[in-house]
Amino acid sequence: MNLKSLAKDTALYGLSSIVGRFLNYLLVPVYTYYIAAESGGYGIVTNLYAYTALLLTLLTFGMETTLFRFGGKEEEDGSMVYSTTLRLVGLVGLVFVAAVLGFLHPVSRGLGYAAHPEYIGCMALIVAQDAFQAIMFSRLRQLGRPLRFLALKFAFIIPNVLLTLFIFILLPKFFPAHPWLEALWQRFDYGVGFIFFLNLLCTTVVSLLFLPEIKGIFYGWDRGLAGRMLRYTWPLLLLGVVGILNQVADKILFPKLIPGEEGMVQLGIYGACAKIALLMSVLTQAFRYAYEPVVFGGGRDRNSPETLRDGMKYFVIFTLLAFLGVMFYMPLVRYLVTNSAYWEGLKVVPIVMMAEIFMGIYFNLSFWYKLTDQTIWGAVMSAIGVAVMIGVNVAFVPRFGYMACAWGGFAGYGVSMLLSYFIGQKKAPVAYDLRSFFTAFGLALALYAVSVLFGRVLGLSFDSPLSWKTIVFMAGNTVLLAVYGLWIWHGLRRSGPAPAPSSNNDSHLK
Secondary structure (H helix, E strand, O other), X not given: OOHHHHHHHHHHHHHHHHHHHHXXXXXXXXXXXXXXXXXXXXXXXXXXXXXHHHHHHHHHOOHHHHHHHHHOOOOOOXXXXXXXXHHHHHHHHHHHHHHHHHOHXXXXXXXXXXXXXXXXXXXXXXXXXXXXXXXXXXXXXXXXXXXXXXXXXXXXXXXXXXXXXXXXXXXXXXXXXXXXXXXXXXXXXXXXXXXXXXHHHHHHHHXXXXXXXXXXXXXXOOXXXXXXXXXXXXXXXXXXXXXXXXXXXXXXXXXXXXXXHHHHHHHHHHHHHHHHHHHHHHHHHHHHHHHHHHHHOOOXXXXXXXXXXXXXXXXXXXXXXXXXXXXXXXXXXXHHOOOHHHHHHHHHHHHHHHHHHHHHHHHHHOHHHHHOOOOHHHHHHHHHHHHHHHHHHHHHHHHHOHHHHHHHHHHHHHHHHHHHHHHHHHHOOOOOOHHHHHHHHHHHXXXXXXXXXXXXXXXXOOOOOOOHHHHHHHHHHHHHHHHHHHHHHHHXXXXXXXXXXXXXXXXXXX
């Protein structure tokens, strides 16, 4: 595996994701400052974007991975695979939009937005375009074009952020001279509707910029290929839906398990502090963007157990580095959550971050069933993980509050990860470097334990104010982080050529 190339592509793909999520995170204080809490306006935003996440999974129905899988097969025409994929996703998106717009008022009433059916129509158009764009973004990854990928991502992110700041900060200044603007503002829930309208505008602009890639839809249609792709992808759809439930089920269940004001207060604390673990999911996504084309591609590394082994090794080592970086500098990182009233929930951060690492490992392990076309296993193992997570929440949230949410995710992803490893070793074994995994985890957790003990000696907690003690604490943690960094450097220097895989392993992945 070309580690330098993988790292470069991961950085480029990750840049758009990291910057985009960070800027969107910074918009949260803007929304909550200008949209009155008692109006419930930000609840509308949260609710509709939750629907969007689920619908996007349904409308892409696993075709991103399917594009890589069939596009990397020597016997398939890559352009025909791309054209057929675009047509399938585009057709589903058109049917979805037609159904929503055709029954807009009943759908709006059913979702609780009878007064604002335009919100529902707007979000339907957004999610259909996002699904179509997801295939074209995947095509750019497949062709190894990270710079165009990055440019098109920023073509949405930057205008959306700038227009949002204009709408909420500058537009109200024009109200005295233009009363009709204020009336429009009030009509759409004091600016809430503008969030959706801006999203639709920016999404449509990006769709227009994708015109060169859209032309690929005219290459042709292969009915037989479409059938094979749909048989491959339907378990991935189940896997995607289960994955979304893994992310949001605890937040859906929480108010029911702890009803009333106390439940909402705890959920707010948990949700705000869990955002600090965002870095791990961003790194996982960036790694996925760069890694999938390598695994599914047609080059020398295609289907190679060495590629899978080395990719897993580097993922584990460097995500643990990110984990230590966040935890060691928590006195600074915590200011991503600007209101100190939330800091009591910072104790969930290490648990949620470790759960995200488990999820990333599970993603790396998932290639055995994707490469052997046994994708049903992914749905089964993820469903078991969701069941574990929900079980932990139902059993322990009433007693332990939001800490049970964090441990529920940890347990759910941990179970899915272990199932995928042990079943995968039976179905399509890969000689993973378990010694490096356990050494990395052992060293990282030992260094973190030393840091925790050091903090207790200094009398610090997650919500302690900045002082000379926190400076000493972070200075000591810098030394601990350097120890882990030196271990990585020493290990990379000593890494020799990978042993040749057995023909048995290779044949399992063909």
